[in-house]
């Protein structure tokens with residue numbers, strides 16, 4: 001089969017590799033769509049804590065069942081979205097539903113081959129809870145956004161975003177945008193997005209109800225301060241690695257406020273910078289979020305396929321496996337939003 005294989009940081013190549021076989025108790029899947037995540041870009045350039053090489057990347061996967069080796073209700077031809085975690089199901093975090101925190105978790109596209117290929121071997125563990133059947137007629141590209149949306153659900157559960165929350169989102173890329181749509185869905189009172197890129201700003205203004213503050217403008221910081229107001233916000237979500245979670249950031253929180261460290265912080269932005277004193281006196285919380293649980297993933301599929309969250313506008317680049325370099329460069333240029341590798345997509349050579 002054809003696959004895009006990351007051989008070393010900076011070296012991703014289109015290869016012909018042996019077709020995977022159906023694992024015992026697992027399933028063989030034909031990939032329909034796989035979206036490019038910021039983490040894929042990071043892994044391709046620099047590697048990642050949880051990445052083993054060589055590897056087929058891609059963890060935002062929608063696929064079609066080819067063969068199932070179990071008594072699961074799935075049958076050939078079913079279209080499914082995958083929770084990329086492969087958890088043990090037995091440990092204490094798994095037992096309480098926090099399967100993203102399973103100490104033995106493996107992740108498709110990290111330490112098992114992922115979705116930038118024609119086929120995928122899905123292990124036995126994934127068939128219990130990790131496979132989400134899609135309603136007929138679902139656009140596979142749209143369903144590929146379920147995993148990143150599920151990660152946002154995780155972040156907002158951790159930070160308790162809900163009705164009436166005042167939320168500040170740093171970074172208006174695909175993740176910031178999904179956070180905004182989800183906070184809208186939760187009936188948040190005020191949603192502010194701080195972003196610099198003009199294309200992203202105009203997309204966010206068009207498709208979300210958030211107040212979008214342009215940090216590239218000279219007056220950006222002052223406008224942001226005005227929107228936050230003296231009362232502060234209840235929740236800050238970092239949706240870019242460039243934010244420093246320091247005392248200045250904590251000052252933007254109202255008493256009892258929460259910071260959700262959603263994006264992996266950039267080097268130099270994560271050590272010895274927390275103001276513990278203000279955490280104590282203002283009863284603040286600094287909360288991490290990494291990945292999503294299988295339950296949150298199921299919920300995300302429902303929100304997208306029912307149209308409760310409208311996210312199709314986030315897909316600003318589609319290509320097929322041959323065009324994967326274009327998909328990655330569209331994402332890394334950060335002018336649009338999300339790239340999706342859609343296996344059946346025909347590249348129009350004339351344009």
Ligand SMILES: [Zn+2]
Pocket residue numbers: 037038039059060147148
């Ligand atoms: Zn991702």
Ligand SMILES: [Zn+2]
Pocket residue numbers: 087088089090091092093094099102103104105
């Ligand atoms: Zn476990």
